[in-house]
Amino acid sequence: MEFERKMDCDNNSNESLLVKRGVEEEENLRDKLWKETKKMWVVAAPAIFTRFSTFGINVITQAFIGHIGATELAGYALVSTVLFRFANGILLGMASALETLCGQAYGAKQFPTLGIYLQRSWLILLMSTFCLVPIFIFAAPILKLLGQEDTIANMAGIIARWLIPIIFSFILSFSCQMFLQAQSKNIIISYLAAFSLTLHIFLSWLLTVKFKFGIPGAMISTILASWLPNVGQIIFITCGSCKDTWNGLSWLAFKDLFPIIKLSLSSGVMLCVELWYNTILVLLTGNLENAEVAIDALSICLNINGWEMMISLGFLAAASVRVSNELGRGSSQAAKFSVIYIVATSFAIGLVLFTVFLFLRGRLAYIFTDSEEVAAAVADLSPLLACSILLNSVQPVLSGVAVGSGRQSIVAYVNIVCYYLVGIPVGVLLGYVYDMQVKGVWLGMLFGTLVQTIVLLIITSRTDWNKQVLIAQRRVNKWFVVEPLQDRQDA
Template identity: 45%
Template sequence: METGKQQPLLSGDTCQNNHTNLKQLPSAPARFRFHGDVQINGVGDFCREFYVEFKRLWYLAGPAIFTSLCQYTIGATTQLFAGQLGTIQLAAVSVENSIIAGFSYAILFGMGSALETLCGQAYGAGKIEMLGIYLQRSWIVLNTAAVILMFTFIFGVSVLSLLGQTTAIATAAGNFAVKMIPQLFAYATVIPITKFLQAQSSIMPMALIAFVAAISHVFLSWVMIMKLGWGLVGAAVVLDGSWWFITLGQVTYVLWGSCGLAWSGFTWKAFNNLKGFLHVSFTTAVMFCLETWYMLSLVLFAGYFENPETSVDALSVCLNILGWVCTVSLGLNVSVSVRVSNELGYGRPRTARLAVIVVVLSSLLIGLLFSTVLVVYKKQYPVYFTSSQEVIQLVEDLTLLLGVSTTVNSMQFALSGVAIGAGWQTTVAYMNIVSYFIVGIPLGLLLGFKFNMGVKVTPHL
């Protein structure tokens, strides 16, 4: 961020600064806009600009966090009801969601996150018409990837068995995975739309759609799973339906909403330069997937410890809690990605740097707050996720380590948004390889098996 010059986005799609179009960009209320790069000449200036940037950041982060919470509630609700059915049902949903669906979602979300860089910087540079073209290219790339990834769902039992899961868990999770194939294509369609709208700071429509989906999902899950006794079949039907409701709602808003010049209809230009677009998508996917697959490996390793069902269930509860914290971090991730990419597109690197400072301090305070709540209520919260006393006790034992993880992950996840907004995906990918797969996993295996720490080591890593 040392230079104010705009980096080329893609060959043939470069965006030049166009400050004559700034008044046409509805990225924030008028009181949040300014035309020159931030100037700080003392503590007073820093505090004033920090406050202005804080409001700017949370104007985006607030609705994004709410949307993320609503969407996460959908999956967490399914897992909660599955836990009331029994340990094997909870393990089935947890393993399918964490390993099979998680593997695919990581790839699709990572590839779709390329739009945060491309659309964000194009929007900041005033090339609004490019957003719709990027969106359509992402649809083509992600849905093609979904067709390939579908086979991991179809052969889920075999995949999980090869990974060493017990026969009972592999069979239950694999059968559940087949029923979740419609969700895979919902992901491939809705992720690009989400990034497309976020780049324009058009977050409120997504929040409203997600809220309706979350409320209806809780009610329908209770009816299908508990009242009618459909079990995991009912869970799959409701989960698929909820994600397609979100997808169709956002598609409708884009096609017939108020996106202005950002969406001018379908065009054959979307098929141009797919190779270059795929390269950017792949680089972003590698960065994100390394982070996600590391967490998935923890669930996989938990299945190798003594009493695997209890270990998987306890770790799943911890990751569920961590996921709730990450929904808040995801809102900060989105907001800082938009802020950094837009400001670099405008040619204001110092303002982008200030946004990074604000998001780091915000994420640190949020992580510490969640950690404190977990430690204080460590005897109360596990009962909401499972009825097994053995699992409840193990979760209670893991709470302190879980609290440390919430603080670290809150900051790390928010900083990923900085990397995406600035286009630093390749550098971060190399850092993730070293941190997670050269240090993290070997250390976890050593402590877990050699020193008999078992699942207790995984939240901390």
């Protein structure tokens, strides 16, 4: 009896310990989720709002131009989706190297290095922008060479010259955003973006509707809306709000540029091949029957898709910052947990939006056009739009994980193979050979995105995060700079 009583006590004690341990693990997991939620949304919320506002500037411009005329809308859609996206991809991609460098340096608490990285990025982006200017000057003959209709190409050529000041604004815009984002100080960018968006709506109405200035009025408003946030960001960075990470201009920005250029090129290729994917979709559509309606409908769908993409890009930013900060800090488990949590959150939001847009169909088209023919074409493409939204809720976040760990080159190879060796050939086959027109082209592109998402999921799930910590520490130590006091005084 005594033995049985002792056994019962031991069993009760073990059960109590197991229950207590389970409760503690549940509380630890709950605390962990709450902390990660706060850290994620500190970056993701301002990033999403900023991207919404920035993208909204282009959408508002397109909406006002769309009510000027169908040819003007097709011209703007062509140049913004082909040439503007081309330049945007290069500059945003190259600037995203700062996400890796600044994020990991900030996690390692090597704060003075961030300001030097920012200045090096300015130099690299400035050189790249000057190389892009001729594309916009000779836009019309380039687009005609690509097989676009003369009327649409000539209108696109006129609009392209107005976009040159905007691509120069990207130098400060992209680099400052990455710099502030790495420090979780990007809320200021949201305020500036909201102000610019509000001003753009008013000026667009004033110049295009009230005073009937047409294309010049819409583009002047767009240029002002693109440059005003840059002024605010520079004032915020240089006037004491980033005193730990900004110590003034320095000649050190001109030293050791080659490693930064190499990482910037990898980042540029990674993002460019992704953004140009939709560009090729528009170019292929421009060679189909009834090209003007097809381009208008597709550009509207891509704009709606782009709005949702801004949410995913906000999570991309959060994934990049969280992963780079944790790797720089030396915490592999925290980096892994951040990846799982951010991907799951983004996918859940994408699933809700997938359902919403699947049932809205062509109703949103009337925001951009008065044409019933274009609205009907948009309704026909809506199921593909919904599927794109679902895939885009995962794929960009996985790219953000790669950026945070400095593995842009791997994603670049994956993107090239999945998009250009799988997606585009399948799209051409369905669109032209099987005569499915724009739906066939888009189906092929979706298939390429699906393959890419699966490959990135496999790569991310097999990542050795302990190894990534060591790589991050070597990178931070290799490029760590301590600016001499004399240099700071001279600056």
